[in-house]
Structures are given as C-alpha cells and as structure tokens.
Amino acid sequence: MRQVELEVLRYNPETDREPHFQRYAVDCQEEWVVLDALNHVKETLDPTLSYRWSCHMAVCGSCGMMVNGEPKLACKAFLRDYPGVIRVEPLRHFPVERDLVTVIDDFVAKLARVKPYLIPKDKAPEAAEFRQTPAQLKRYKQFTLCINCMLCYAACPEYGLIPKYLGPAAIALAHRWNRDSRDGGRDARQEELAATEGAWECSFVGACSEVCPEHVDPAGAIQQVKIESTVDWYQAHLMPWTKK
Amino acid sequence: MARSNKPIVWGPFATGGTLTAFVTPALVVVTLLAALGAVPDLLAYERLHALAAHGLAKVAIAGVVFLSLWSAAHRLRITCYDLGIRADTLVATIVYAAALAGTGASVFYLLRI
Numbered sequence: 001m002r003q004v005e006l007e008v009l010r011y012n013p014e015t016d017r018e019p020h021f022q023r024y025a026v027d028c029q030e031e032w033v034v035l036d037a038l039n040h041v042k043e044t045l046d047p048t049l050s051y052r053w054s055c056h057m058a059v060c061g062s063c064g065m066m067v068n069g070e071p072k073l074a075c076k077a078f079l080r081d082y083p084g085v086i087r088v089e090p091l092r093h094f095p096v097e098r099d100l101v102t103v104i105d106d107f108v109a110k111l112a113r114v115k116p117y118l119i120p121k122d123k124a125p126e127a128a129e130f131r132q133t134p135a136q137l138k139r140y141k142q143f144t145l146c147i148n149c150m151l152c153y154a155a156c157p158e159y160g161l162i163p164k165y166l167g168p169a170a171i172a173l174a175h176r177w178n179r180d181s182r183d184g185g186r187d188a189r190q191e192e193l194a195a196t197e198g199a200w201e202c203s204f205v206g207a208c209s210e211v212c213p214e215h216v217d218p219a220g221a222i223q224q225v226k227i228e229s230t231v232d233w234y235q236a237h238l239m240p241w242t243k244k
Numbered sequence: 245m246a247r248s249n250k251p252i253v254w255g256p257f258a259t260g261g262t263l264t265a266f267v268t269p270a271l272v273v274v275t276l277l278a279a280l281g282a283v284p285d286l287l288a289y290e291r292l293h294a295l296a297a298h299g300l301a302k303v304a305i306a307g308v309v310f311l312s313l314w315s316a317a318h319r320l321r322i323t324c325y326d327l328g329i330r331a332d333t334l335v336a337t338i339v340y341a342a343a344l345a346g347t348g349a350s351v352f353y354l355l356r357i
C-alpha cells in the first residue's frame with residue numbers, strides 16, 4: 001500500500017466558468033492502474049467525478065485520457081510507472097463535456113463518412129460464406145485491431161492544427177476495408193481519403209502509431225493510402241484509358 | 245469531396261525521400277574517403293567526369309538531383325507550416341522554385357561537360 005497524488009482536471013459546465021485542477025490523495029496498491037485510482041476516488045472521496053470506462057482490459061477503448069500529458073488508456077497506465085504527482089486530463093484536441101469526459105461527435109461523424117464496413121464486390125456465395133486465404137487475411141488484420149479509443153487523435157499535432165483533417169483511426173479503418181479481398185468499396189471511400197482533408201493533411205509525424213495501444217500503426221496505413229492515391233492520380237491524369 | 249492534386253508534389257517527394265535514404269549515406273562515405281585521401285581508382289575525378297559525359301548518366305544525375313532537392317523542399321514546406329508559418333502558398337512557391345533552380349543549374353553544368 002502506498003499513497004499517490006492525483007491532479008485531475010475538473011469541469012462542470014453548469015457551475016464552472018473555467019476548468020480547474022483538483023488534487024486527490026489516494027491509497028493505492030502496487031498493481032493499480034490510473035483507472036483503479038479514479039474508481040477509488042469516485043467510490044470513497046468524490047462521487048461527482050465523471051469519466052468514461054467500461055471493460056478495464058484495453059478492449060472497449062473508452063477510458064482514453066491524458067496521463068502526465070500523454071494520451072493513454074487509463075486501464076493500461078500503471079501508477080508505479082509515474083513518480084510524483086500524476087496529472088490526469090481529458091483527451092487533448094476534443095471539447096470537454098464534463099471533467100474527463102470529452103465530446104467525440106467529430107470522430108464518430110468522420111468514422112461514418114469513410115464507410116467502415118463491408119461493401120461486397122461480388123454477391124455472397126449462395127448458402128455459404130466468403131472464403132479468404134490466410135494471406136488475404138494478413139493484408140488487413142492489423143488494421144482490424146482498432147478499438148476507437150481516439151488516443152491517436154489526441155497525439156496528432158496535425159489534427160490539433162486542422163480540425164477538418166480526417167485523422168489516423170478513420171483512415172486506418174477505411175484502409176482496413178480497402179485491403180479486404182471481399183470488399184469493392186474503395187472508389188467510394190477514396191472520395192474522403194484522397195481529399196485534401198483526407199490522408200493529405202498528414203505530414204508523417206508518426207505520433208499516432210507511437211501512442212496506439214493496439215499497435216494498429218495508423219501512420220503506416222496513411223502512408224499506404226498516400227501511395228495508392230498517388231498511383232490513382234497519375235493513372236487518372238496521365239493514363240486515363242487504364243481506368244476501369 | 246474533390247480529390248486532391250497533392251500527388252503532383254508528393255510523388256517526387258516520396259521518391260526523393262526513398263532515394264536520398266540510399267544515396268546520401270553512400271555520398272557521405274565517398275566524401276569521407278576522398279577527404280582522407282583514399283579515393284578508390286574507380287571514383288577518381290577523371291573517371292567520374294567521363295561517366296558524367298555519357299547521355300544516360302546525365303539524365304540519371306539530373307534525376308537524382310531533382311528528386312533530392314524536391315524532397316528537401318517539400319519537407320521544409322511542411323516544417324514551416326508546423327512551425328506556425330501559415331503562408332503556405334508563398335512558402336511552397338519559394339522552396340519549390342529553389343529546388344527547380346538547383347535542378348536547372350545541375351542540368352546547365354551537366355550539358356557543358
């Protein structure tokens with residue numbers, strides 16, 4: 001048992017004009033993560049503290065927050081890795097709804113725009129399922145691991161500068177379906193991906209891939225989208241007859 | 245949404261970046277060797293001069309110079325934006341013009357060989 005100091009950003013839109021920090025001293029156990037400490041605060045010290053969480057095992061993607069200035073899943077950030085006072089803030093680049101809860105409408109709308117679902121190329125085989133080889137699965141599997149936690153948006157300086165930018169996870173998820181052998185929706189998704197606010201706002205900082213808790217490597221996906229969009233462009237403008 | 249025309253400038257940038265990743269270390273090694281006075285016979289001035297006199301070699305050298313300069317120019321443009329200089333069109337014009345001027349100079353000197 002040891003004690004840690006949490007410095008948590010508080011904001012109640014009904015009573016506060018500005019967000020402010022509040023300190024809590026928490027008796028914690030060695031194996032606790034930041035989320036355990038927050039739960040302890042809410043249960044024993046201050047029931048008004050608001051934050052999102054659900055699974056406590058890095059699957060649901062809802063407990064993303066800034067821990068000492070870095071985007072982290074609160075359920076994966078071990079207290080023992082942080083000496084001194086631990087500062088906990090809502091995810092950067094998103095408006096604050098209340099305390100650690102952010103407004104995520106922008107991301108959800110962008111995700112919907114890239115059509116992150118199967119748009120079948122051929123009709124599904126009669127009374128059977130589509131088949132894929134392990135090699136075909138491997139082409140996109142990594143990009144399926146995204147849990148929509150938005151840590152990559154909090155890490156991306158371009159998204160901070162240009163809020164219209166489609167952003168890492170939405171591009172990686174669009175790319176996931178583009179690389180699926182059953183899918184035929186790439187043309188429709190290109191309308192978003194190949195736009196200026198699509199992959200082209202990315203200047204390859206790479207921070208998204210560094211903070212991604214699921215090792216999706218969205219930065220890699222974005223660069224692949226750029227290469228494919230470049231090939232498209234040269235085909236459309238220099239060799240229009242090759243376009244189907 | 246309209247598709248972007250960014251590929252025009254990004255294509256040579258990406259190609260140049262990949263190219264310089266290979267060419268630059270080789271140039272560093274060769275320059276160091278030359279500085280130490282240990283120039284392999286194959287890389288002697290006369291030999292390289294003769295190589296550059298060949299038409300295909302001229303095209304290749306001009307291509308390498310263009311792609312490397314362009315890649316550096318584009319990187320500089322993005323860095324300017326990230327550093328807070330938001331006059332993107334002006335910056336782009338200056339850095340790309342510099343890359344093209346450098347390419348023009350190399351073409352000029354290559355043609356005189």
Ligand code: SF4
Nearest residue numbers: 146147149150152212
């Ligand atoms: S790409 Fe990674 S960091 Fe971004 S939302 Fe998906 S899981 Fe989270």
